[in-house]
Amino acid sequence: MLNDLQLNSILEDFDVAYWKINLLTKEISWSQHFNYLIGNPDPGPNKFEFFLENILHRDYRYDFREHFEGLTTRFKPFTAEVRLKLENGKYRWFECRNLKSKDKGFSDAAVLLFVNIHQAKRDQYTIEENFFYYRETAEMTSTGGWYLDVNTNAVYWDNVTKKILDCPMDYEPNPEDKMRFYAAEHHGKVENMFKKCSKFGIPFKVEIKMRTLHNREFWVRATGKPVYNNEQEIIGIRGVYQDIDEQKTNELNLQNSLDIIASQNSRLFNFAHIVSHQLRSHSSNLSLISQLLREAKTSEDKLDLLINVNDISENLEEAIKDLNEVVTRQNNLTKEKQLVKFKDALDVVIASTSSLIKRENAEIIAEFDALNEINYISEYLESILLNLITNAIKYKFKGRRPVIYIQSYKEHGENFLEVSDNGMGIDLDEHGDKMFGMYKTFHRHPEANGIGLFITKNQVEAMGGNISVTSTVNIGTTFKIKF
Amino acid sequence: MDHPIELACIIDDDKIYVNLVKKIIEIKKLSQNLIIFKNGKEALDYFKAILENVSEERLPDIIFLDLNMPVMDGWEFLSEFVKIKNSFNKKITLYVVSSSIDPRDLERAKSFNMVTDYLIKPIELKRFEKIFERDVA
CATH class of the missing domain: 3.30.565.10 (Histidine kinase-like ATPase, C-terminal domain)
Incomplete structure (x- = not known):
């Protein structure tokens, strides 16, 4: 049996702090390391209450008191994860557990260990959080993962992939008809990109049309990267499908509107051209004639000029008729x-x-x-x-x-x-x-x-x-x- | 100022406009002679023929060029005329005359060194006379 001193030094080596509790007097003594961790405070007469008030995070006060009662009165095993305020004022995770004494007779004292599990706890939270974000992101962006075993041709899909392909969760993709999930017009492209990736390790990122189990076609951004084994041989392709049907449809609609606007714009330019050129050329001739009329000396000269006015009016009428025809035809769409x-x-x-x-x-x-x-x-x-x-x-x-x-x-x-x-x-x-x-x-x-x-x-x-x-x-x- | 300009040239498909300008030149005695082309192609053929015959007597002193014409428009004429212009010894003044008020047309016309100015139709009589005077001086 280890004595206190030995126990103390071993526990300290492992960065483990502990309490020793006298079960008869309920007196508590804190190990040196425990004292050190919480900054060697002056706990006053009642260490337990001081601990609950000042060291233990208040979320755990009730549970800790319960556990402590159980341990000291009925020797009920104490195991809990708690957060303690350390000397730097920050809370850290500890696992709190009683040391089980093999000697059943020796039961007037209990040892409560405090093991620092902060890093592990944080990692666990990070992983849980990351997993949560990953799943949320995948769900929200409709991004499904997949894996293709190059040697067996077996295909693995995650749940989101099954969902975006309208497949039930227990659906198992069949390597034989994997092409059925791609729109016919993209079969060549798909075969080519998978071949290039599995043979030469060339990754792909493409926008293609896929086809669900119910034959609904939709746009997907598919990415794939080669997976190598230790011998640097390609053993598989891993990637994601992202449902971008809505974006793609919007994009195509946008392009379409853009085309319409561009063609309408060019029509407007043509109209501007007619107004600027065809109509102006007649009016400028008229103005030229009026200038000449002012200068003309004989009535013969004047009469001569007036014949031109007649020509201009005919041309002008022709131009307006043309313009009118264009406008009428364009309004025929109803x-x-x-x-x-x-x-x-x-x-x-x-x-x-x-x-x-x-x-x-x-x-x-x-x-x-x-x-x-x-x-x-x-x-x-x-x-x-x-x-x-x-x-x-x-x-x-x-x-x-x-x-x-x-x-x-x-x-x-x-x-x-x-x-x-x-x-x-x-x-x-x-x-x-x-x-x-x-x-x-x-x-x-x-x-x-x-x-x-x-x-x-x-x-x-x-x-x-x-x-x-x-x-x-x-x-x-x-x-x-x-x- | 007796017949200061010997030969003026108009390249324009608008018959009425051409007629009026012809009248102005006659009345005001601005030029002794006048040659008229309906489009850029006809004018270019004429200049090319002069180039081959090496006789520059029939070269105009001044050209009024319209932009919008069938077969070969003013722009196409300009880009072709630039190539042969330097083979002539005679100084030829060229005005672009158009009813287009599109500022892009104006910019484009000024980008040609040989274009003296861009005149917007209708041309005022006084302006027209001044152009002929200035060209003499």
Whole structure:
């Protein structure tokens, strides 16, 4: 049996402080180390009450008194975690436990140990806290973890991954059909990034579309990093899926609005251009005439000038009519979309341009079998066809019979219309950027008014599509519309 | 001040404007002769032909260039004309004349060294006369 001194020194070596309690007198003596820890205070006559009042954190007062009673009256084992105020005024965690005496007869004294567990306690809290934050963050950001064993191809998912993929918690991913959880259009990309990571250790961070168990497609940010064993061989890929569907959808919507705004802005620029140029040029001519009228000496000169006024007024009226047409077409959007047959629209156009077609002996070939109708505003489709067909005839190659080939088709789920001609063509390197602008004419042609393609582009874009052009000088031009 | 300028040149597609300017030049006797082009391409072809024939007699003293024209607009003409201009010995003054009040057009025109000034239509008669006088001096 160790004597007090030996016990004391061993306990101090381990940074353990203790109380010795005389069970008969209830007298308490504090070990030297205990005294040291709490700053060698003067406890006064009642050490126990002093301890409860000044050293022990008040949250533990009741429990400590209970335990102490149990130990000293019934020798009930004392074990508790408490916080004590040390000499520096700070609270530290201690585990408080009675030393179990093997000698049952020797029971007039009890030893209460105070073991400093502050660091362990703090670590435990940190871990709990971190785990809490990790789980909260994962839940809140819908970020699920996963692991792929490269050798067995086995896949492990955590609960959040299962949740964002609409899988029940007991769902076990099957290595065979793991691709089913990715949208078909991204299969190639996914296979490629997994191969690169498992073979060469190249990590990935991509935005891809995934597919839940119920086949709902949604956007995910997927990251993956290789996992190496001690031999530096890649044994697996670990990563996370983050559900970013909402952000991605917002982003795409934003981009869409941006595109719309940009196209509206360019239209406004065109309007500004008309007002600034077309209208001003007439008014400036008028002003020039009035200056000249003042200077004119003979009435003959004056009369001569007045003829010009007439020309100007006609031109001005023409410009305002053009402007009005553009505005009217753009406000046509209130009309309802309906299924329009390409053939019906073409028939209307051919009927209204029959004299032009006859005069130029133009041939129109239409192929609408691959896509014979679309959901559109019929007036728009007619106007688009009218503009493209009259353009094709107007800008025919001199001496060549105009041939116009019109074809509708579907590609990658999108609807297309192509109008090709064998006309004079246009140098797109030179004029491509101005092609669809207002009052842009490229040919020395009396009928070029520079408004047709501007309106066509506006109509196509107003319906959410786009129009592009390819052309070869002296060979012909093809307009392609994506609806 | 008898016919101080021998040959003036207008490049503009606005027939009415051209007619009026022609009248002004005639009435005020600002130039002995006048050549008119409907667009930049026609004017450029003319200058290129002079370059090949090495005869500078038919080169204008002053050019009034419009910006917005079909086939070849004023900008395209300017960038082409810059390339051949230095082959001529004769000093040619060039004014851009446009109804555009867009400040970007003005900036762009001034970025060409050979552009003496940017005139906004309508040009005032007095201003017009002054330009011809100044060009002589």
